[in-house]
Each structure stands twice: as C-alpha cells, then as structure tokens.
Amino acid sequence: DTGVSQDPRHKITKRGQNVTFRCDPISEHNRLYWYRQTLGQGPEFLTYFQNEAQLEKSRLLSDRFSAERPKGSFSTLEIQRTEQGDSAMYLCASSLGGPSSTDTQYFGPGTRLTVL
Amino acid sequence: QKEVEQNSGPLSVPEGAIASLNCTYSDRGSQSFFWYRQYSGKSPELIMFIYSNGDKEDGRFTAQLNKASQYVSLLIRDSQPSDSATYLCAVKPDNYGQNFVFGPGTRLSVLP
Numbered sequence: 001d002t003g004v005s006q007d008p009r010h011k012i013t014k015r016g017q018n019v020t021f022r023c024d025p026i027s028e029h030n031r032l033y034w035y036r037q038t039l040g041q042g043p044e045f046l047t048y049f050q051n052e053a054q055l056e057k058s059r060l061l062s063d064r065f066s067a068e069r070p071k072g073s074f075s076t077l078e079i080q081r082t083e084q085g086d087s088a089m090y091l092c093a094s095s096l097g098g099p100s101s102t103d104t105q106y107f108g109p110g111t112r113l114t115v116l
Numbered sequence: 117q118k119e120v121e122q123n124s125g126p127l128s129v130p131e132g133a134i135a136s137l138n139c140t141y142s143d144r145g146s147q148s149f150f151w152y153r154q155y156s157g158k159s160p161e162l163i164m165f166i167y168s169n170g171d172k173e174d175g176r177f178t179a180q181l182n183k184a185s186q187y188v189s190l191l192i193r194d195s196q197p198s199d200s201a202t203y204l205c206a207v208k209p210d211n212y213g214q215n216f217v218f219g220p221g222t223r224l225s226v227l228p
Contacts, residue, residue: 033215040124042204042218043160056215091159103208104150105216107159 002026004108006092012114013082020078021111025094032075033105034067035091043091049075050097082115089113118143120207120219128225135192137222139205142186148208149181149188153201154221160204163190195226 005024013019025032030051035043046065048056051072064082069075079086089112093105119142129135139149148167152160166172166179166188178191188207192199202221209217 035218040220042120042206042220043216045215045217048215058215089159103148104162104165105206106162107152110159 004092004094004106006090006108006111008111009109010112010114012116014116015082015084017082018078018080019082019113020076021090021092021113022074022076023092023094023108024074025092026096026106029094029096029106030072031095031097031103032069033093033095034075034077035093037089037091037110038087046077079113082113084115087113087115118146118207118209118217120205120217122203122205122219122222124220125223126225127222128227129195131195131197131226131228133195133226135195135199135224135226137190137192137203137205137224139188139190139207139219140186141188141205141207141217143207143209143217144183144186146183146186146207146209149179150206150208150216151177151179151190152204152206153199154204155201163203192224195224197226197228200224200226 032049034046037043049069064080089110091110092108095105150165151163154160176193180189204221205219206216
C-alpha cells in the first residue's frame with residue numbers, strides 16, 4: 001500500500017496529557033498537511049509543510065499544538081495538555097507540489113482522538 | 117474569512133436517479149475545486165477536481181464550475197446505494213496558499 005498512513009488510528013487519553021500522532025505521506029509527495037475534523041463538519045486546516053519547512057499554520061491553532069517534519073518525509077503532530085475540546089479526527093494529507101500539479105491532496109485514514 | 121457553503125442534507129434520491137450536489141464559495145480568486153466522498157468514520161477520498169469553467173465528466177460523475185457565480189456542483193448519474201456518503205466540496209483559494217477550505221459536506225442517501 002503506497003497511500004498516506006497514520007498512526008495510531010485511535011487514541012484515548014485523559015485531559016492534561018500530551019499526545020503525538022505520526023503521518024507517513026505518499027513517498028514522492030513533498031507537501032504534507034494536517035487537518036482536524038469534528039462530527040458534521042468538513043476538515044479544518046491546521047498546518048502545511050513543503051518538504052521539511054512549515055510554511056503555513058492556521059491562526060486558530062493553539063500554541064499547545066506543534067508539528068514537525070524533520071527530514072521532509074514523515075511528520076508528527078503533538079498536542080500538549082489535551083482538553084476535551086481537542087477530541088476530533090486528525091487527518092493528514094499529502095500532495096505532489098509543483099508548477100504543473102493541481103496539488104490534489106490525498107488523505108490518510110486519520111487518527112481519532114478522544115480526550116476524557 | 118474564506119467560506120465554502122453546502123447544504124448539509126440529507127439529500128435522498130432513489131436508486132438510478134441523478135443526485136445533484138451544490139457548493140458555493142466566497143473567495144472570487146479561488147483557482148481549484150475538488151469533490152471528496154467520505155463514508156461514515158472514514159477519511160475523505162478524492163472523486164474529481166475541476167479548475168476551468170464548464171463541465172468535467174468522469175464515469176458517472178460530472179463536476180460543473182461557474183466562476184462568475186462562484187458555484188460548483190457535482191452530478192452523480194445512475195445513483196447507487198453505495199454512493200450513500202457525505203460529499204465534501206473543497207476549494208483552493210489561490211495559487212499562493214496551499215490549504216484547502218472545505219465545506220461542511222452534504223449527506224447523500226440513495227434509497228434502494
């Protein structure tokens with residue numbers, strides 16, 4: 001399977017704990033995106049990487065959230081001091097950027113976070 | 117605030133009928149438009165994209181774009197029960213930003 005993969009698929013944590021999610025993009029894709037989706041809503045953009053550089057970050061993103069893509073391949077999203085409002089599906093997507101690309105984003109299966 | 121709007125539904129159509137899903141967007145400079153299908157509990161999967169005014173067909177799916185009216189639609193011909201899902205409209209606002217702005221999705225139910 002050469003699609004986007006995410007780990008873990010499910011995470012249950014207690015309020016105040018830190019959690020970290022991992023995303024492995026499609027191998028030739030240089031762009032990687034994180035989104036958050038709650039029930040009944042479309043995905044909400046969190047942040048975007050071009051190779052290892054984090055180029056965009058949503059203004060709605062709390063400073064408890066941090067993301068990295070250290071070698072331009074996989075990425076991690078960390079949430080510190082989790083709150084119940086962080087409960088959501090966290091989606092990772094990747095795309096093949098470039099002047100001739102439509103930049104179509106392909107999504108991974110997501111990580112469902114439940115904060116108790 | 118760049119917005120994408122869709123009727124939340126549910127939209128119910130009988131098997132074999134044409135389902136018509138609509139999407140409007142606020143940013144007139146938007147360049148690319150995408151339709152994703154999302155089954156309950158699953159992640160979005162790409163159906164098709166369109167960036168030129170007019171129609172684009174792919175199998176049973178046709179995307180229609182009217183930039184002057186800031187309107188994009190998806191037609192599903194010969195609807196099947198397996199088409200029952202939420203359909204998300206996504207807009208890439210311009211050539212500089214890379215994030216998509218998603219609508220809330222329209223839930224489609226195809227009745228056997």
